[in-house]
Amino acid sequence: MTTTAPAPEYSVIGTRPIRHDGLDKVIGRAKYAADIQMAGLLSAKILRSPHPHARIKSIDTSKAAALPGVRAVITAADIPAVASDRMQDLGETAVRLRFLSSNVLAGNKVLYKGQAVAAVAATSAHIAEEALSLIKVDYEVLPPALNVLDAMKDGAPLLHEDMLMQEFGQRTTKHSNIANHFRFKKGEPADGFKQADVVVEREFNTAAVHQGYIEPHAATANWNVDGKLTIWCSTQGSFNVRSQVATLLKIPESNVKVIPTEIGGGFGGKLGVYLEPVVALLAKKTGHPVKAIMSRTEVFEGTGPTPGSYMKVKMGANKEGRITAAEVSLMFEAGAFPGSPVNAGAMCALACYNLDNAQVDGYDVVVNKQKTAAYRAPGATHAAMAVESVVDELCENLKMDPIDFRILNGVKQGDRRVDGPAFGKVGFMEVLQAAKNHPHWKTPLTGKNRGRGFAAGFWFNAGGPASCYIAMNPDGTVSLIEGAADIGGTRAAIAMQAAEVLGIPADKVTPTVVDTDSIGYTSLTGGSSVAFKGGLAAYEAAQDLKKQLIERAAKIWETTADNVEFEKGEFKLKPSYERKMTFTELAGRLLTTGGPLAGRASVDARGVGPAFAAVIADVEVDPETGKTQVLRATIVQDAGKAIHPSYVEGQMQGGVAQGIGWALNEEYFFTNQGTMANPTFLDYRMPTALDLPMIDTVIVEVANPGHPFGVRGVGEVPIVPPPAAVANAMKRAIGVRMTDLPMSPGAVLAAIQAKGNGKR
């Protein structure tokens, strides 16, 4: 846990107070979506498609509706007709409205096994489940397109018969599962390859992996006779739920109040709606509040993983170690509906390197699998697995140190990405230097079948609208309300930024995340944006409050505001500074000197600071079984300014852990029939405590000029480098370059044996 010394100019920022919402969470009192209880509550269950691709000929719900205890059964026919091609923003991805609708309840076709087809509300979850077996759906089973390369072929079964391929920004006349093909190009790669002394070209495949939040999706709805709909749910964006539900159900947004509960993890997977419109419709139909909770298997089969992919990377470098050209092709499985994160992946793929000649092609391809959703730096981890592996191989061929090579080629302020934008102030060089100086990198690794790998990663980060109100309490504390779901300690980070401005300790701020009726619009918890944009809103609201407090002090002292100075929680009258009032004293006098005070701000935070990270990983591979153990892992990351370093470290460690899981054992294992064979935590193998080492962190702080305290987003980039770092380590451990994820024991052993047979 290395951090740079706390900046002396701050008294709250950079410290490690106990998070405000922590107590309720360690005593079991925090309310998550499944914990909502109320009188008259009904339970809902969802019937899901057993086929990956089929036409729904008819649905007979009469028997289910007749089961004692069943109160309502609904199908897609109950969703107000939404045939719109309008794009619905899901935060980190977007989807056409009619696709969103059919992902909530399938219309005339099912496009993956696990797609919702009908829903039942009953007096108990067990009865609702029994009723599902009484719904008769007549399917015409169709041949599925199950992986990206097969789905791209001419003659592949088409998921959307009316979908025309988009290519280079133009709609073509071609019916295809390729929803979109785009290209970013800078310079002329063909010329660049001519200047190369070494060229490496590799193909990569990655399996779909799930975000794996421990809390299954859950939602409760109540629909009053006056048309007011209230939804309690676990979401990364309550305002997004509000707009998605209102649009799908064709009701005014102002009629929908979304109450975000505590959220048990999201990682991008809780941006789009699944259950919310369903429980709303059931609540309307029954006149009762209705709650639905997904099972773990429903979470795996019915919600978004991140795509499986096929990728091709070719890079060339000269003897001096400069990259002369790069060509990348990314083909991502969008799942049942277009909208994979291939665009983000394509923009991130080469973002670490300053290149003159480079090209990235991206393909968004629909397949008969779950509609994919964002997952922590969506698309970037796939691309980094491919690019950072090839960069590592260039280093091997050139006999160059992997960090020195990246220092030579890495981006600095002013350099342009392949997709156009130029970098502002970024900390990639500082990250690389810190990694190079770290004891982990400097200490030689010894032992048989062991190897050390290095990889870097980039993520843009995001900003956006956020709102914050801060009300003074008579005892000198403040109540802060905001609208962004807090998944990992952002209430604390936002409260600390307000506390810094107000000159009070963090525990004098009581932060609360409130519902959509109680705060101005706040965009979602995604894009590593909350500490940045929510922090900016809190900063501005605190400044607004501070200004009013100074004015009030001036009024009390019968002077003007410019004669009052506020420093370290104390108001002083200039020029003598003999008259003073503490923050608490002034708070106690507000009601008798003109009334209560509150600060407020609504911002659109645009000064986003992108993030770079690097991971050093040591592995040991058992050459007889192919099993890999990560012995040691260190992550170095530019956080801009770490508001609460413990929670920044937590993001870094969590990202590395997910990246290691992705690298080694996590995968959607599909049967030839398109069924996920492992939809349980037993067989979908996320790392346990026994699978990981302590994860060392180094926070680098290159302040983001776009934020008053220099904050950059920290949540996403740490997942980007680990799979490549592990693959690079395995190469050094056993001499085999793994190109497919996961690098599970069976695959590693097969690769070792193939190499023994001279095949690799």
Place this chain on the structure above:
Amino acid sequence: MADKVHVRTTINGEATEFLCEPRQSLLEVLRDVVGLTGSKEGCNDGNCGACTVLFNGRMVTSCLVLGVEAEGKNVTTIEGIATPAGLHPIQQAFLENAALQCGICTPGFIVAAKALLDREPNPSEQRIRLWLAGNLCRCTGYDKIIRAVMDASKKMQEVKAR
């Protein structure tokens, strides 16, 4: 529907009675019948540990125990770990070490850690990792959780030594 069964048990030290269907798990009963929602359902098949409770002092996943099996037993949930005097040292250590992010797995980890430290006051890092391998956390990478348990162990022994 099978007749509901009348069950007499002790939950968090309090004599408790409830009615439940035989098919209802102890987790379901705790959450939906008794109203103790601190135990969480993450998988309902014993693979995530979020519903960990102490059952006659031994830690179990309450999703794999039937409510009717609680007859005559002693059940401790996350709601019964702190006392009116204050937090258990493990709970305090989780707060101080930032050992939670989303918090959904936290109740299970705290109950499991208590079961460990009640038996073995001074476990090694590796022992803690093995003991907690049935509790999945997706946010933290476990680092700070393991440190919190080690920290609690140390502080509990210091208190004992005094």
Place this chain on the structure above:
Amino acid sequence: MQTLEYTAPKTLKDAITLLAQKGDAARPLAGGTDVLVQLRVGRRPQVNTLVDLKNIPELTRLSYDPREGLYLGAAVACCHVYEDATVRRMYPGLIDAAELIGSVQIQGRASVGGNVCNAAPSGDTIPALIALSATCSIAGPNGTRSVPMEQFCTAPGRNLLQNGEILVAVRIPAPAPNSGAAYLRFIPRNEMDIAVAGVGASVVLDSAKQRITSARVALASVAPTPLFVTAAGQALAGKAVTDEAAIQAAADAAVAAARPITDMRGTIEFRKQLVGVLTRRTLHIAIQRARGA
């Protein structure tokens, strides 16, 4: 999950009568860690009654006698097995398996008898028990019988219990002098997985601890049932404890006997390779334990 009745008989006789009456509609409940999951995912739709066996003295007894060996009541949870100092000392090969089943939470409930009755090809305790020459004590409407462990499982999820029969206990002979046993499995993670392959082995050495008098090897997850490989034991009989060629021959015999399938947990080739590696490793541990090292 379907509607269920729950009953907890206090005598073996009552349990047998109940199970005989209900037939397939009743299912014994010990730790419940398999059966409750199976009921929830709809794999036992015919069951409408759970018969809790944990109040029956014969099924909850754990005792050791130097002449009779170990009596392990079928409903005794794994944790009681591995927390018992005598069992730890006398049967480390069983401990290896009991400590591997699920998490510590699961081990607080799951019984060895339940693991055996569940008859999964991957059941970790079964090869360990076969290696230890365990027998199954069965009671039913027509009296009692005893069956060698290697005959108990008949197909994936099926065993030879007849209608109304209950596995009362697993009995393991007292360890022979100079004997040792071990169980190893391969899983992709370090905990919480189902064995991709598993190997239980036991050896008896001569009094000088130089030669292997007899050996038993059994496999998990590479056949429809846990597999007893007599040829592997034969390859070792009479061989020196340091005879790596003999150990390799035993491993080869295990590989030859394995008839795995390819599924999400591993391919045929991978599983065969693992059986060879694990047989060698397990035998090394068993020999080491027999030598008292």
